[in-house]
Amino acid sequence: MRLSTKGRYAVTAMLDLAIHHTQGPVTLAEISENQGISLSYLEQLFARLRKCGLVEGLRGPGGGYRLSRHPQDISVAEVITAIGEGIDVTQCEGRENCQDGERCLTHVLWTRLGEEIYEFLNGITLASFLERDDVSQVIRRQQHGLDVMAAGLKKTVA
Numbered sequence: 001m002r003l004s005t006k007g008r009y010a011v012t013a014m015l016d017l018a019i020h021h022t023q024g025p026v027t028l029a030e031i032s033e034n035q036g037i038s039l040s041y042l043e044q045l046f047a048r049l050r051k052c053g054l055v056e057g058l059r060g061p062g063g064g065y066r067l068s069r070h071p072q073d074i075s076v077a078e079v080i081t082a083i084g085e086g087i088d089v090t091q092c093e094g095r096e097n098c099q100d101g102e103r104c105l106t107h108v109l110w111t112r113l114g115e116e117i118y119e120f121l122n123g124i125t126l127a128s129f130l131e132r133d134d135v136s137q138v139i140r141r142q143q144h145g146l147d148v149m150a151a152g153l154k155k156t157v158a
Helices: 005-019 028-035 039-051 076-082 107-122 126-130 133-157
Strands: 055-058 064-067
Touching: 005 028, 005 039, 005 064, 005 076, 005 126, 028 039, 028 064, 039 055, 039 076, 076 107, 076 126, 126 133
Parallel strands: none
Antiparallel strands: 055 064
């Protein structure tokens, strides 16, 4: 199974929203800067995430995006599925025509593996992933970088 950049970036952006879910809406520009994802790419992803009801867009001053549900209620599998990524490891994309138009010897094995991967990712919520110690370290490092950058901006403006 290959998870595309689209799937990886969608999960990363949703995790960024989950980190800030109690602080109000987050702009795509902020997510872009925080996570190093192209703003135009985020715009495409968020159109799909909004259409699937995972995020809400808020217009006007102080606007941006926020999760439509609590981070504990959104699974990683749900995010990947929302942006059109399937979790399929078969060679035939599930059509059962992998060997001369027929199902191959290992089709059932790869189908089952895809199901296991989906169940694994479905069992991980945005909130539960953020609670991991190794993830908390990354969050602190990113926040520290933003704090340093904000302090530098204040000095140049003053």
